[in-house]
Amino acid sequence: MNKLIEIASNSNNIAVTSHVDPDGDSIGSILALGLALKQKYKNVEIFTADPLPARYDFLVESKYIKRYEDVKDKAFDLFFALDCGDENRLGKSIDVMKKSKTVVNIDHHISNTQFGDINIVNINSSSTCEMIFSIIKDIGLTIDQEIATCIYTGIVTDSGNFMYDNATDKTHLIAAELIRANIDKQKIMYNLYQKKSIKNLRFLGYCLTNMEIELDGHLAIFEITSTLLDKFDIPSADIEGIVNYGRDIDGVDISVTIREESDSKLKLSFRSKHDDVDVRKLAELFNGGGHKKASGATLNASLDEAKALIIENAKQFIRR
Ligand code: 5GP
Numbered sequence: 001m002n003k004l005i006e007i008a009s010n011s012n013n014i015a016v017t018s019h020v021d022p023d024g025d026s027i028g029s030i031l032a033l034g035l036a037l038k039q040k041y042k043n044v045e046i047f048t049a050d051p052l053p054a055r056y057d058f059l060v061e062s063k064y065i066k067r068y069e070d071v072k073d074k075a076f077d078l079f080f081a082l083d084c085g086d087e088n089r090l091g092k093s094i095d096v097m098k099k100s101k102t103v104v105n106i107d108h109h110i111s112n113t114q115f116g117d118i119n120i121v122n123i124n125s126s127s128t129c130e131m132i133f134s135i136i137k138d139i140g141l142t143i144d145q146e147i148a149t150c151i152y153t154g155i156v157t158d159s160g161n162f163m164y165d166n167a168t169d170k171t172h173l174i175a176a177e178l179i180r181a182n183i184d185k186q187k188i189m190y191n192l193y194q195k196k197s198i199k200n201l202r203f204l205g206y207c208l209t210n211m212e213i214e215l216d217g218h219l220a221i222f223e224i225t226s227t228l229l230d231k232f233d234i235p236s237a238d239i240e241g242i243v244n245y246g247r248d249i250d251g252v253d254i255s256v257t258i259r260e261e262s263d264s265k266l267k268l269s270f271r272s273k274h275d276d277v278d279v280r281k282l283a284e285l286f287n288g289g290g291h292k293k294a295s296g297a298t299l300n301a302s303l304d305e306a307k308a309l310i311i312e313n314a315k316q317f318i319r320r
């Protein structure tokens, strides 16, 4: 931490960013760390490669988060990559990272490749936000209500509302401190979970009706084509939670969504609910990664090819 404080003090400018397809933990952590750094340091830029899903608009400072295009010509003395298991998760922002003097990698993925000059990786942390809570305190900055709101958002979204086993006693103690920092917990929950549009729920209904069950009830598959997203008028960022519904089914060990992306690639999301069903290893067969119970990958294949590959490869991971 002392080294980090020294480097930050000697930096003319600082970048804080995270992975493509921003989620609650990536947005919460870059905002929390970026806002905290601004208390003491000059020229702090918070940016993302992709636009943020609208459901995070309630994080008021999120509207000031810049895009890659706004910072791509700058060279930063200090570059924070948050919530990225490997540098490729940065997408095009990797260019900015490569031009930076010192790269700090702060993450909680077991698959982290230690790509930074300084690597702060805690695979037992529920979220990057949980780590950022301690880091902000350790570097002597203040967790105000705004920052606490960002951190709480990341913890809630990455721990499945404190349901997953990554929500430890420490996670709950931090949550208590955040509540004491006067966050509006109900407002956060309302914005994250109780503001869905009718078209989103109808889309969910369609996906559940058309979900495929394979491997004798052990594997649930959702196929989400771009035509389907167009038909229901759903931005791809809004399908985040669908994969979890497959996992909730009794007997299902692995749930997967196969989503067509605009550049004809497929985005795979995997979920498991058992300690002995490690979907990170399954994602790694597709050059992806993540956590034991939540992982993802991108794949260049047709939908039918992808489905066949997933079924074949999932066989060795499901429970017998
Ligand atoms: P999600 O399914 O919500 O997109 O991602 C679940 C988990 O898998 C997250 O922790 C995320 O970081 C990781 N993940 C998702 N997609 C990829 C990917 O393409 N590569 C790697 N290495 N990890 C991914």
Ligand code: MN
Residues within 6 Å of the ligand: 025, 026, 083, 108, 127, 128, 158
């Ligand atoms: Mn995370």
